Amino acid sequence: MARDQLHLNLFILGCGHHKAAWRHPASAAERLGDIRYYEELARIAERGKLDAVFFADSMATGSVEDGFYWHLEPLTALSAISRATERIGLIGTVSSTFYTPFHAARLVASLDHISAGRMGWNLVTSMFDSEARNHNYKAMPDHAARYARAEEFVEAVLALWDSWQDDAIECDRQGRYADPAKVKKIHHHGEHFLVDGPLNLPRPPQGHPVLVQAGASEQGRDLAARYAEAIYAVAFDLEAAQQYYRDIKARVQAAGRHDPVPILPGLVTYVGSTEAEAKAKQRELDECLPVAASLRQLGLFIEQDCSDWELDAPVPELPPLEDFSGPQGRYATILRIVETEQPTLRELLGRLAAGGGHCTLVGTPESIADEMERWFRNEGADGFNLMPPSLPGGIEDFVDQVVPELQRRGLFRQEYQATTLRGHLGLERP
Amino acid sequence: MARDQLHLNLFILGCGHHKAAWRHPASAAERLGDIRYYEELARIAERGKLDAVFFADSMATGSVEDGFYWHLEPLTALSAISRATERIGLIGTVSSTFYTPFHAARLVASLDHISAGRMGWNLVTSMFDSEARNHNYKAMPDHAARYARAEEFVEAVLALWDSWQDDAIECDRQGRYADPAKVKKIHHHGEHFLVDGPLNLPRPPQGHPVLVQAGASEQGRDLAARYAEAIYAVAFDLEAAQQYYRDIKARVQAAGRHDPVPILPGLVTYVGSTEAEAKAKQRELDECLPVAASLRQLGLFIEQDCSDWELDAPVPELPPLEDFSGPQGRYATILRIVETEQPTLRELLGRLAAGGGHCTLVGTPESIADEMERWFRNEGADGFNLMPPSLPGGIEDFVDQVVPELQRRGLFRQEYQATTLRGHLGLERP
Known part of the structure; x- marks a missing residue:
């Protein structure tokens, strides 16, 4: 076939x-x-x-x-x-x-x-x-x-x-x-x-x-x-x-x-008739996330306190994989998201909340x-x-x-x- | 209630x-x-x-x-x-x-x-x-x-x-x-x-x-x-x-x-608008039974050869329960059917083929x-x-x-x- x-x-x-x-x-x-x-x-x-x-x-x-x-x-x-x-x-x-x-x-x-x-x-x-x-x-x-x-x-x-x-x-x-x-x-x-x-x-x-x-x-x-x-x-x-x-x-x-x-x-x-519409759908879900709990969880994943990071600013620079001592898989995913998409902190939380390690297409x-x-x-x-x-x-x-x-x-x-x-x-x- | x-x-x-x-x-x-x-x-x-x-x-x-x-x-x-x-x-x-x-x-x-x-x-x-x-x-x-x-x-x-x-x-x-x-x-x-x-x-x-x-x-x-x-x-x-x-x-x-x-x-x-109609329904199913195999099985249940018994004649008299050396439960059921219903052999085979030990009502x-x-x-x-x-x-x-x-x-x-x-x-x- x-x-x-x-x-x-x-x-x-x-x-x-x-x-x-x-x-x-x-x-x-x-x-x-x-x-x-x-x-x-x-x-x-x-x-x-x-x-x-x-x-x-x-x-x-x-x-x-x-x-x-x-x-x-x-x-x-x-x-x-x-x-x-x-x-x-x-x-x-x-x-x-x-x-x-x-x-x-x-x-x-x-x-x-x-x-x-x-x-x-x-x-x-x-x-x-x-x-x-x-x-x-x-x-x-x-x-x-x-x-x-x-x-x-x-x-x-x-x-x-x-x-x-x-x-x-x-x-x-x-x-x-x-x-x-x-x-x-x-x-x-x-x-x-x-x-x-x-x-x-x-x-x-x-x-x-x-x-x-x-x-x-x-x-x-x-x-x-x-x-x-x-x-x-x-x-x-x-x-x-x-x-x-x-x-x-x-x-x-x-x-x-x-x-x-x-x-x-x-x-x-996330599908929209325009890119902006697709992004708006994504943002609408991301905004449903309880912020404090999500930040606590991210803190565990990256092994640093991020509770006072700015939600709608770009994610601060993270140490490279080789300097990270915790579980590698999820940390590598986080680094790749940050590197390829330059997300805001809120966007990163949203990505991790929706099949983080999987291919995500917004458009x-x-x-x-x-x-x-x-x-x-x-x-x-x-x-x-x-x-x-x-x-x-x-x-x-x-x-x-x-x-x-x-x-x-x-x-x-x-x-x-x-x-x-x-x-x-x-x-x-x- | x-x-x-x-x-x-x-x-x-x-x-x-x-x-x-x-x-x-x-x-x-x-x-x-x-x-x-x-x-x-x-x-x-x-x-x-x-x-x-x-x-x-x-x-x-x-x-x-x-x-x-x-x-x-x-x-x-x-x-x-x-x-x-x-x-x-x-x-x-x-x-x-x-x-x-x-x-x-x-x-x-x-x-x-x-x-x-x-x-x-x-x-x-x-x-x-x-x-x-x-x-x-x-x-x-x-x-x-x-x-x-x-x-x-x-x-x-x-x-x-x-x-x-x-x-x-x-x-x-x-x-x-x-x-x-x-x-x-x-x-x-x-x-x-x-x-x-x-x-x-x-x-x-x-x-x-x-x-x-x-x-x-x-x-x-x-x-x-x-x-x-x-x-x-x-x-x-x-x-x-x-x-x-x-x-x-x-x-x-x-x-x-x-x-x-x-x-x-x-x-x-077996339900009929008359007793005869109900009996006819029962007989219609009983006649679907393969006779030789059913007689062989009955022979095992009662521990005697019944392969040459007449199908549409009454079941011959069976020894009482106390003289029977095989499994008692089913034999007792057979005796009760014979005693209470005086079935023909074919009818007995049919009764045993349809929930034999359960109450059966035809009418x-x-x-x-x-x-x-x-x-x-x-x-x-x-x-x-x-x-x-x-x-x-x-x-x-x-x-x-x-x-x-x-x-x-x-x-x-x-x-x-x-x-x-x-x-x-x-x-x-x-």
């Missing part, structure tokens, strides 16, 4: 990916438990012909005072959403550390049946002790142990999905319902799991629901290269995107695979499409995982303004060409 | 509770993976103002040749069904042996939010090694161990549901989203589970989704008496129903509880309502768990013919009086 079009996901999160979005007067903060809110978001994304909607997940509750977004459990929410939509893909997160492979295979397969082939599974290994301590662990197993378990988990899930042959069901009223020779135990007796099988559901419509992953570490990248059929990435700019993109594509090839494995970096957009549909195209044409991305700073406004802006521009350029579908998520992503049915 | 009305559930199972229902030419055998089929069944039940639809569950696949009904995973199916209905309750089965309390609490709470308070949880401990061997056990833990685990499981789930106070969310855009003093860890460190909490979802609309159970053993009855808010039962006739009913009600009282705890025996009905709406009323007025039942031999036909017959008769007698609601399952069942919100 020719790689001539972008793939686009909507990453659904609370009132949007800007931490203060819920504080906006028009936000949907009262509707986080209302399934109709999520259905509406998915319908907007489907109006824009997006490949899929996506729910991340966590197994613990953080601070509930500020910027905490709870959401419905992803798999139960996606089932309802599947009935409010017709074509868009549905990607849910399931942790290999906390589920058994049988539950995961079954829940996702059931959703693939319910949605007639639109389901994707975002495999995560989870990270936090607070999550582990909700599921019988005293602390999170270490990184290597989680990935070893994840690999065995994937093998067991794939085997369960294959435990019924596609043509196992005969439904012969005078004869038999299914051919027992085509419904087989898997006899998975591994280091972490014992799963006899077969699955108690026939093979999912897609064969395998699409396996999505976001591998950042060495082990994560290797696992993604061997199993993932689409990959979420974090890239601040094209250069970082290219490094990741080329590395993963090389690993995919080294693993002997010929699947396209689209790579989708996160993308935060007209044309300028945003330009940059997306540049990434697409230059080994930075096969598409994007959209992280609108506010919802539903941010995805409406994108769908109504940026999508038509991408369509004009021939970079995005005018209509769905397929009925399954696998079809949207150009993946073969296994 | 006055006990003046019946409670009715639809127990959804494949093409119906008659093992051969799928073989009927008009059966829905091709639609077992089609969510619209289950939505239709729920809408029929809602048209009849039933309290709830109910999915049983199993974690393993039996023989797929005959009488095997697979169904969509209950929780994902119920989410979709909740969006196709407005008032009817939704009861899903979750095994305490195979889930963690956090998953169970979260999935069911999420569904309670999605359905705006219509969710019930049927707690089972599961039974078969084939299920255990799909979830990391070499064999099923023994009965006592399963029930000890189940009790701790329920305690943890209830605590998680209570981990957010009802008024925890403030949603104050100038202040905080929620009051951290009202979102508490549960610190459950028991023998089987470590769960710190809090749940990552606010308190469910019902406070606690309704806890349903079907306790038959001593330990099961005790667990049900202490925690269940509605109970499924198996009773062949009123006498057996009364024994169970009185025993459970006494245990509930001994546990110091004042909840109504409705007891709902399973009920198989007019009036005669069926008579018997239901007799159980209701005489400490046999607070309602029934309907097990139509064929679906959707069997539930359409019940809803269109028996429900109006029950309504005429003032035994069943004309319209929903509540919006939650708890409300339908007359249960307080905890």
Whole structure:
């Protein structure tokens, strides 16, 4: 299949990916438990012909005072959403550390049946002790142990999905319902799991629901290269995107695979009919941030007191990375934002509050499409995982303004060409 | 609340509770993976103002040749069904042996939010090694161990549901989203589970989704008496129903509880406008049974060869229970059917193929309502768990013919009086 079009996901999160979005007067903060809110978001994304909607997940509750977004459990929410939509893909997160492979295979397969082939599974290994301590662990197993378990988990899930042959069901009223020779135990007796099988559901419509992953570490990248059929990435700019993109594509090839494995970096957009309008939207959200708390947090990130810095003046010069003794990743992001954008302090706080490490584009549909195209044409991305700073406004802006521009350029579908998520992503049915 | 009305559930199972229902030419055998089929069944039940639809569950696949009904995973199916209905309750089965309390609490709470308070949880401990061997056990833990685990499981789930106070969310855009003093860890460190909490979802609309159970053993009855808010039962006739009913009600009282705890025996009905029409419906299904296989199975149950018995002649006399060396339960049921109904061999095979141990009523709406009323007025039942031999036909017959008769007698609601399952069942919100 020719790689001539972008793939686009909507990453659904609370009132949007800007931490203060819920504080906006028009936000949907009262509707986080209302399934109709999520259905509406998915319908907007489907109006824009997006490949899929996506729910991340966590197994613990953080601070509930500020910027905490709870959401419905992803798999139960996606089932309802599947009935409010017709074509868009549905990607849910399931942790290999906390589920058994049988539950995961079954829940996702059931959703693939319910949605007639639109389901994707975002495999995560989870990270936090607070999550582990909700599921019988005293602390999170270490990184290597989680990935070893994840690999065995994937093998067991794939085997369960294959435990019924596609043509196992005969439904012969005078004869038999299914051919027992085509419904087989898997006899998975591994280091972490014992799963006899077969699955108690026939093979999912897609064969395998699409396996999505976001591998950042060495082990994560290797696992993604061997199993993932689409990959979420974090890239601040094209250069970082290219490094990741080329590395993963090389690993995919080294693993002997010929699947396209689209790579989708996160993308935060503020869209306006003029640059000024886009900036005003960004400022409107940034102004919802509680200043004192945000400054306290920035102070922790950069390890200096900034409580008396001027909000609407440029950020004072910061020490170079090599002189910084705290956690490097976030500090490097802060330095890059300051260096490339010369933000005011308020703007910096806003950038950090809305997917700080991800590419952020503020501008007209044309300028945003330009940059997306540049990434697409230059080994930075096969598409994007959209992280609108506010919802539903941010995805409406994108769908109504940026999508038509991408369509004009021939970079995005005018209509769905397929009925399954696998079809949207150009993946073969296994 | 006055006990003046019946409670009715639809127990959804494949093409119906008659093992051969799928073989009927008009059966829905091709639609077992089609969510619209289950939505239709729920809408029929809602048209009849039933309290709830109910999915049983199993974690393993039996023989797929005959009488095997697979169904969509209950929780994902119920989410979709909740969006196709407005008032009817939704009861899903979750095994305490195979889930963690956090998953169970979260999935069911999420569904309670999605359905705006219509969710019930049927707690089972599961039974078969084939299920255990799909979830990391070499064999099923023994009965006592399963029930000890189940009790701790329920305690943890209830605590998680209570981990957010009802008024925890403030949603104050100038202040905080929620009051951290009202979102508490549960610190459950028991023998089987470590769960710190809090749940990552606010308190469910019902406070606690309704806890349903079907306790038959001593330990099961005790667990049900202490925690269940509605109970499924198996009773062949009123006498057996009364024994169970009185025993459970006494245990509930001994546990110091004042909840109504409705007891709902399973009920198989063949409804006709005349007795002959009802019998013809039964015969039509019975004739779908593959005779040789059914006789082989009966031979195993009664431990004698019956392959040359006459199909349409009365069943030959069987040795009394005390002379029978095999499993007693099913043999006793067979003896009772033969004794009370004097069936032909074909009729006996049919009875065993459709909820054999459950009360089976074949007749007019009036005669069926008579018997239901007799159980209701005489400490046999607070309602029934309907097990139509064929679906959707069997539930359409019940809803269109028996429900109006029950309504005429003032035994069943004309319209929903509540919006939650708890409300339908007359249960307080905890």
